Amino acid sequence: MLQTQLFTKTRKEISADEKSLNARLLIKSGYIDKLMAGVFTYLPLGLRVLKKIENIVREEINLIGGQEILMPALTPKEYWDQTGRWQNFDALFKLRGIDSREYALGATHEEIISPLLKKFILSYKDLPLYVYQIQDKFRNEPRAKSGLLRGREFLMKDLYSFHSDDEDLDTYYYKSLKAYKKIFDRCGIGSKTFVTLASGGSFSKYSHEFQTVTEFGEDTIFLCTKCKEAINKELFSELNRCQICGNDRLEEKKSIEVGNIFKLGVKYSTPFNLNFVDKDGREKPVVMGCYGIGIGRLMGTIAEVWHDENGLVWPEAVAPFKVHLLLLGSDKDVKKSAEAVYKKLVEENIEVLFDDRDVSAGEKLNDADLLGIPQRAVISKKTGGKVALKARNEKKEKIVKISELIKIYKDNV
Amino acid sequence: MLQTQLFTKTRKEISADEKSLNARLLIKSGYIDKLMAGVFTYLPLGLRVLKKIENIVREEINLIGGQEILMPALTPKEYWDQTGRWQNFDALFKLRGIDSREYALGATHEEIISPLLKKFILSYKDLPLYVYQIQDKFRNEPRAKSGLLRGREFLMKDLYSFHSDDEDLDTYYYKSLKAYKKIFDRCGIGSKTFVTLASGGSFSKYSHEFQTVTEFGEDTIFLCTKCKEAINKELFSELNRCQICGNDRLEEKKSIEVGNIFKLGVKYSTPFNLNFVDKDGREKPVVMGCYGIGIGRLMGTIAEVWHDENGLVWPEAVAPFKVHLLLLGSDKDVKKSAEAVYKKLVEENIEVLFDDRDVSAGEKLNDADLLGIPQRAVISKKTGGKVALKARNEKKEKIVKISELIKIYKDNV
Numbered sequence: 001m002l003q004t005q006l007f008t009k010t011r012k013e014i015s016a017d018e019k020s021l022n023a024r025l026l027i028k029s030g031y032i033d034k035l036m037a038g039v040f041t042y043l044p045l046g047l048r049v050l051k052k053i054e055n056i057v058r059e060e061i062n063l064i065g066g067q068e069i070l071m072p073a074l075t076p077k078e079y080w081d082q083t084g085r086w087q088n089f090d091a092l093f094k095l096r097g098i099d100s101r102e103y104a105l106g107a108t109h110e111e112i113i114s115p116l117l118k119k120f121i122l123s124y125k126d127l128p129l130y131v132y133q134i135q136d137k138f139r140n141e142p143r144a145k146s147g148l149l150r151g152r153e154f155l156m157k158d159l160y161s162f163h164s165d166d167e168d169l170d171t172y173y174y175k176s177l178k179a180y181k182k183i184f185d186r187c188g189i190g191s192k193t194f195v196t197l198a199s200g201g202s203f204s205k206y207s208h209e210f211q212t213v214t215e216f217g218e219d220t221i222f223l224c225t226k227c228k229e230a231i232n233k234e235l236f237s238e239l240n241r242c243q244i245c246g247n248d249r250l251e252e253k254k255s256i257e258v259g260n261i262f263k264l265g266v267k268y269s270t271p272f273n274l275n276f277v278d279k280d281g282r283e284k285p286v287v288m289g290c291y292g293i294g295i296g297r298l299m300g301t302i303a304e305v306w307h308d309e310n311g312l313v314w315p316e317a318v319a320p321f322k323v324h325l326l327l328l329g330s331d332k333d334v335k336k337s338a339e340a341v342y343k344k345l346v347e348e349n350i351e352v353l354f355d356d357r358d359v360s361a362g363e364k365l366n367d368a369d370l371l372g373i374p375q376r377a378v379i380s381k382k383t384g385g386k387v388a389l390k391a392r393n394e395k396k397e398k399i400v401k402i403s404e405l406i407k408i409y410k411d412n413v
Numbered sequence: 414m415l416q417t418q419l420f421t422k423t424r425k426e427i428s429a430d431e432k433s434l435n436a437r438l439l440i441k442s443g444y445i446d447k448l449m450a451g452v453f454t455y456l457p458l459g460l461r462v463l464k465k466i467e468n469i470v471r472e473e474i475n476l477i478g479g480q481e482i483l484m485p486a487l488t489p490k491e492y493w494d495q496t497g498r499w500q501n502f503d504a505l506f507k508l509r510g511i512d513s514r515e516y517a518l519g520a521t522h523e524e525i526i527s528p529l530l531k532k533f534i535l536s537y538k539d540l541p542l543y544v545y546q547i548q549d550k551f552r553n554e555p556r557a558k559s560g561l562l563r564g565r566e567f568l569m570k571d572l573y574s575f576h577s578d579d580e581d582l583d584t585y586y587y588k589s590l591k592a593y594k595k596i597f598d599r600c601g602i603g604s605k606t607f608v609t610l611a612s613g614g615s616f617s618k619y620s621h622e623f624q625t626v627t628e629f630g631e632d633t634i635f636l637c638t639k640c641k642e643a644i645n646k647e648l649f650s651e652l653n654r655c656q657i658c659g660n661d662r663l664e665e666k667k668s669i670e671v672g673n674i675f676k677l678g679v680k681y682s683t684p685f686n687l688n689f690v691d692k693d694g695r696e697k698p699v700v701m702g703c704y705g706i707g708i709g710r711l712m713g714t715i716a717e718v719w720h721d722e723n724g725l726v727w728p729e730a731v732a733p734f735k736v737h738l739l740l741l742g743s744d745k746d747v748k749k750s751a752e753a754v755y756k757k758l759v760e761e762n763i764e765v766l767f768d769d770r771d772v773s774a775g776e777k778l779n780d781a782d783l784l785g786i787p788q789r790a791v792i793s794k795k796t797g798g799k800v801a802l803k804a805r806n807e808k809k810e811k812i813v814k815i816s817e818l819i820k821i822y823k824d825n826v
Contacts, residue, residue, distance in 0.1 A: 007480055007533050007542050033529055035485055041529060042483040050483070067420055070455040070463070072448055073486070073549060074506075074566045093487075095508035095518075097565075098553045105508075105518075116446055116454060120420050129420050136486060136549055140511045152510075153487045 001321070002342075003355045008043045010367050021216050022300035023147025025307055029370045031320075038144025038152035040296070045371070048320035050155065053302075054134055054295050056186045056317060057157045060179045064172075066132045066159055071112050073136055077102040079111040082271045091139040105138035110268040110290065113160050121286060123277045124164045128172060132159035134295065146218060148300030149256055159291040164278060169263060169287050176291050180210055180259050187298060188315025189305050193258060196221050196230040197243060203265030206235075211255035214304045219257050222250035230255075256301045264288040312372025313392050321353040323409060324373035328361040328380035338379040341387065341402055350409050368392075377405065414734070415755075416768040421456045423780050434629050435713035436560025438720055442783045444733075451557025451565035453709070458784070461733035463568065466715075467547055467708050469599045469730060470570045473592045477585075479545045479572055484525050486549055490515040492524040495684045504552040518551035523681040523703065526573050534699060536690045537577045541585060545572035547708065559631060561713025562669055572704040577691060582676060582700050589704050593623055593672050600711060601728025602718050606671060609634050609643040610656060616678030619648075624668035627717045632670055635663035643668075669714045677701040725785025726805050734766040736822060737786035741774040741793035751792040754800065754815055763822050781805075790818065 008030035018024055018034070026032045031046035042050050058068065077094075080086035086094075086104065093105040106112065113131065120126065137156045144152050159176070163169040177195065184193040189212050196209040209232055211221045221230040224242035231239055231250065241248035266285040269275070275283045299318075306313045316322065323345060327338035338354070345352040353373060355364050361380070368376050369392070378388040378397075387405055390397045400408060421443035431437055431447070439445045444459035455463050471481065490507075493499035499507075499517065506518040519525065526544065534540065550569045557565050572589070576582040590608065597606040602625050609622040622645055624634045634643040637655035644652055644663065654661035679698040682688070688696045712731070719726045729735065736758060740751035751767070758765040766786060768777050774793070781789050782805070791801040791810075800818055803810045813821060 005478075005480075007530070007539070007544060009533055033532065035487075035525065036489050039485045039487050041485060041525070044480045044482060047481055047483050065418075067418075067457045068460055069457060070460050072452045072454060072566045074448075074452050074551065076449050091511075093508055093510070095506055097506070098504075098555050112448065112454070116448075117420070119446065120422055126420070131420060138487065142511050153485045 001353050003353055003357050006044060010370050020145060020147035022149060022303040025303050025312055029312055038141055038150060045320045049299055049318055050295060052318045053187060053298050057183055057293055057295065058134065060183045061132050061159055064175050064179045065130045067130065068133060069131055070133050070135055071109050073106045073138060075104050075106050075112055077104060079115065080104050083111055083268060091141055093138045093140045107137055107139045109158055114268045114272040114274045117162060118272055118274045121162065121276050124279055127162055127164045127276060128168055129162040130159060132157060148296045151296055154297065155295040157293045157295060161289040163287040164276060166287055169289050173261060173263060173289055176261050177208060184210060184258065186317050187302060188317060189302055192305055194223060194228060194230040196232050197235055198232045199235050200263060203267060204263035207260060207262040209257050210259040212258050212301050212305065213253045213255045215254060216304060217254040217256040219255045221253050221255045223253050224250050258298050258301050259293040261291045264290055311370035314372045314374060316374045319374050321351045321373050323350055323352040323375045323377055324368050325352050325354045326364050326368060326376065326378045327356055328364060328378060331381050334379060334381055337402060341379065341405060344406060348406050414766050416766055416770050419457060423783050433558060433560035435562060435716040438716050438725055442725055451554055451563060458733045462712055462731055463708060465731045466600060466711050470596055470706055470708065471547065473596045474545050474572055477588050477592045478543045480543065481546060482544055483546050483548060484522050486519045486551060488517050488519050488525055490517065493517050496524055496681060504554055506551045506553045520550055520552045522571055527681045527685040527687045530575060531685055531687045534575065534689050537692055540575055540577045540689060541581055542575040543572060545570060561709045564709055567710065568708040570706045570708060574702040576700040577689060579700055582702050586674060586676060586702055589674050590621060597623060597671065599730050600715060601730060602715055605718055607636060607641060607643040609645050610648055611645045612648050613676060616680060617676035620673060620675040622670050623672040625671050625714050625718065626666045626668050628667060629717065630667040630669040632668045634666050634668045636666050637663050671711050671714050672706040674704045677703055724783035727785045727787060729787045732787050734764045734786050736763055736765040736788045736790055737781050738765050738767045739777050739781060739789065739791045740769055741777060741791060744794050747792060747794055750815060754792065754818060757819060761819050
């Protein structure tokens with residue numbers, strides 16, 4: 001993409017009222033815009049990142065058998081009444097239609113998917129089933145001051161699993177746990193993200209959160225540096241020690257919850273009579289699990305983890321482009337060779353943002369750091385018919401021939 | 414995909430209360446589920462169709478310079494007050510947050526994109542700009558009885574263009590008109606979709622709708638069979654004749670509005686002081702256009718146009734799969750060769766749904782007709798080591814060798 005074609009610009013300064021680190025980084029670089037607290041627009045570069053994260057999540061959930069659907073945000077009160085959550089779910093946005101009926105904006109979708117699956121699940125032969133969506137959620141949050149980390153409207157992957165018994169749920173639960181690890185690895189935060197024991201509600205003793213250790217996280221975990229597993233704050237006051245190795249000297253860390261998996265049991269099947277006929281001919285309630293990842297929150301977390309004083313430092317798999325090509329100066333021959341390199345990169349399907357703007361070298365280099373695209377390729381009179389390559393997360397520049405460029409990116413990118 | 418892995422099933426009958434043709438076809442075949450009037454869940458097959466349509470629209474809008482963003486659905490009252498639409502837009506869903514502030518669910522996004530673009534447009538050098546999204550819209554419709562044709566929640570592509578003068582808007586307006594024609598062509602309804610003159614609001618004499626002629630459309634157009642252009646009902650009462658050739662014997666047709674393009678002028682830039690500094694140094698309001706396509710409505714329209722008494726007949730570009738492979742009977746050798754064919758098709762990246770279910774041949778053939786996948790490939794004892802091919806929109810079957818199958822699909826699909 002030509003940077004002259006991109007309507008967004010980086011901003012020198014943003015409002016001091018914006019305290020959230022991820023929001024400051026992403027607004028300043030023109031990835032997102034804030035409409036109001038907890039509600040954001042994804043601008044072209046930000047949407048590219050969001051879609052990459054979304055696709056990583058989709059691929060891994062498909063690999064564990066997930067079938068993708070898309071449920072609506074507008075949901076009828078009656079369904080929420082059946083589980084008691086019309087009253088009990090504080091963060092539910094409620095509204096009234098022209099017909100005077102009341103609706104909730106989906107904050108989660110157990111109340112919708114259980115009656116939906118009731119139309120398709122008859123017998124044990126229809127189980128297990130894994131159904132998910134990547135869809136816009138709404139929560140009437142009182143404190144939405146953490147940028148993409150706590151949205152009032154946010155994109156979420158919510159997966160629901162349906163089983164004939166607890167053992168089958170257990171098996172899938174651990175399969176999903178592994179898939180989640182792969183997702184966070186692929187998104188570049190695997191080494192900082194820890195499986196964290198959390199309380200499990202009425203059905204199960206424990207659930208699991210995935211907590212990413214960062215300086216300004218809203219959560220607190222207690223990390224066992226031996227087992228690399230953690231316990232969340234709430235549960236730690238009960239347990240006091242690592243449940244795997246017994247280590248009682250856990251490290252207290254600030255963190256962000258990037259995902260959670262939860263055994264629901266029959267909590268959301270019973271109210272909707274979501275039953276199946278088992279091998280023995282008896283009708284039984286379907287056993288359920290739910291598995292969430294906030295896609296926008298994940299993007300915000302990556303920004304909180306991967307940046308330096310000059311801007312963002314995207315992990316390659318989620319970066320908006322692989323290569324940021326910079327043309328410095330206005331020399332005609334240099335410009336020609338930069339344009340030729342751009343054309344070649346596009347032909348080779350290497351995602352490239354070409355800074356072809358008529359601004360100073362300093363501004364281009366600063367903006368490149370701010371945008372945080374993994375590979376920078378500079379062409380100027382100084383590079384003398386060659387290209388100066390630098391990875392965003394390294395200091396050292398390397399001068400290579402233009403003819404070698406494609407091979408390098410094909411091999412390493 | 415293996416059909417045994419698909420959680421949806423076709424339904425023998427659906428509620429007689431459901432009068433809409435597209436909803437009946439799509440619910441019966443398991444593409445969508447109705448949560449309530451005008452609010453639907455897209456099931457796995459339906460979501461595949463929706464995404465294909467979405468991608469066709471995205472590709473064509475990108476080709477005319479569109480930059481994709483994603484704006485939120487939750488929008489603050491103040492913005493709607495500035496244009497007067499908080500009061501005047503009947504179909505606006507309104508709600509209140511925990512902070513007692515009032516919000517509207519976006520029914521369209523002029524009120525959001527104008528203040529957004531104000532942050533990036535400074536001078537004539539920043540223009541023109543074309544920005545779009547594919548996003549969930551909400552309308553508090555009193556009559557939502559037409560399935561996907563009139564949603565209370567629906568996926569829409571809304572493109573907004575920003576210009577320094579009327580001439581530049583005109584140029585882009587006709588470019589968008591051509592792009593729209595390509596979109597409807599690619600979606601398989603080009604021959605039944607007509608550019609239709611409609612009233613233009615305060616800024617422009619006319620706007621244009623794209624109307625698809627169908628038996629049960631909610632709209633009425635008057636079609637000039639010479640020019641292949643139409644006039645909508647409202648405007649026809651004024652004009653009485655074709656505006657191109659003067660023909661006054663226009664044919665009255667039922668139709669569905671699948672898209673519209675509209676010159677907004679300065680209607681939504683003025684309230685937000687969305688101005689730019691022109692070459693002559695003077696500040697002027699930005700001139701805007703808007704261009705909509707309902708993605709779900711387009712899917713519903715295609716279903717209304719392309720079906721027969723046995724079910725859906727998807728145009729190839731939007732079909733959930735290219736090939737429906739049917740294994741009939743339980744002969745082991747036949748099963749083996751069907752599985753080998755399935756494997757080969759998957760390897761060759763030919764999208765295939767393999768009906769590997771343990772149900773009767775009759776049920777499989779009926780379901781294949783209902784689902785409406787363009788190419789059917791039947792393997793049974795009767796086909797004797799060969800495959801019986803039939804296009805969904807043809808009567809004739811053709812028996813071919815398994816070894817020829819891939820070549821046929823690669824050439825023709």
